[in-house]
Amino acid sequence: MSLDMLDRIVDAVLYEGYLLYPYRASAVKNRHRFNFGVLYPEAHSQATGDASTMQTECLVLANSQSRIEVRIRFLHLLSRGPAVAVAEGFQPVESIQIGEIRLDTCQEAVEREVVCTPGLEIGELCYRALRENFSFPSHQQVELLNDEDRSVGAMMRRQEQLQGAVDLSAVRLTDELFKITAHITNLTGLGADTSKHRDELLMRSLVSTHTILSIEGGDFVSLLDPPEPLRELANDCRNVGTYPVLVGDEGQRKLILSSPIILYDYPKVAPESAGNLFDGTEIDEILTLRILTLTDEEKQQVRQTDERARKILDRTESLTPEQMAKLHGGYRNLKAVREQKQ
Numbered sequence: 113m114s115l116d117m118l119d120r121i122v123d124a125v126l127y128e129g130y131l132l133y134p135y136r137a138s139a140v141k142n143r144h145r146f147n148f149g150v151l152y153p154e155a156h157s158q159a160t161g162d163a164s165t166m167q168t169e170c171l172v173l174a175n176s177q178s179r180i181e182v183r184i185r186f187l188h189l190l191s192r193g194p195a196v197a198v199a200e201g202f203q204p205v206e207s208i209q210i211g212e213i214r215l216d217t218c219q220e221a222v223e224r225e226v227v228c229t230p231g232l233e234i235g236e237l238c239y240r241a242l243r244e245n246f247s248f249p250s251h252q253q254v255e256l257l258n259d260e261d262r263s264v265g266a267m268m269r270r271q272e273q274l275q276g277a278v279d280l281s282a283v284r285l286t287d288e289l290f291k292i293t294a295h296i297t298n299l300t301g302l303g304a305d306t307s308k309h310r311d312e313l314l315m316r317s318l319v320s321t322h323t324i325l326s327i328e329g330g331d332f333v334s335l336l337d338p339p340e341p342l343r344e345l346a347n348d349c350r351n352v353g354t355y356p357v358l359v360g361d362e363g364q365r366k367l368i369l370s371s372p373i374i375l376y377d378y379p380k381v382a383p384e385s386a387g388n389l390f391d392g393t394e395i396d397e398i399l400t401l402r403i404l405t406l407t408d409e410e411k412q413q414v415r416q417t418d419e420r421a422r423k424i425l426d427r428t429e430s431l432t433p434e435q436m437a438k439l440h441g442g443y444r445n446l447k448a449v450r451e452q453k454q
Contacts, residue, residue, distance in 0.1 A: 126187065167352040174329060184225070189315050189317070190219065191218075193205075196208065216413075250272050289345070361378075
């Protein structure tokens, strides 16, 4: 599998539910979104039971010198909201109109990746567990908004600090079989107030968290369809909030994608798809046709939501008749079924 195709699969998981049709910040479902793979701060988790950790366990056929790489990816949210000019500076508001453009309060996201110490030998992880701490700083930005030559307000962007840790360990089960464990914890502090509003909690959370594992000098074992002698050991793997599957070309066993979304081994992005639409029940043709029916005013609001929404709209409007025809339908696996019957 090419790295480009792998990135498309991983990005589809990372941005699942990020923004939903009609892709406007003002839409209720985009103001109160459901997020997959959210790891909340520990203090909030202790008070409510919401998850602050995620654990992946998988089996690998290897030796002590085989090397494993573990990467954690998630979204780090930031708040974006307009503010009007007042005597003391700026006062936040839900929305602001500048000419024909309406700007609404919403959340954007920045991709984050944590690469654990490269070149880890499995034998070392059996002897000593490894903890990788990570931190991403807070950030604030003020962008002045002008209507013609008059300053009318500002766009305020704010991102909270995130802190967390990844604990890696390995256990030798037989001479050539190991269990690998990757445990993620959100260690971000909340201060004295542990009852923050959901939007504020999400700003301090790891969103759409998932883990990518790769092996050099070994092969992962499918947990969905393990060899019969390893079935019981595969069933003993404890995965919390995540579902590891093999990724790559069919039959390859060098990569594991462990995501909060249930997938089969060797997931693929349909070749007819022109790009990610972020929707959990996404059917490209239906969403594409719906996007094309948006009014000019609605399209303007989409373009003002964020860069990713703008790209969806621009890509959809530039589809050729041939690309549109491909979205109408396709057949999968019929040839394989006929071959089996023969």
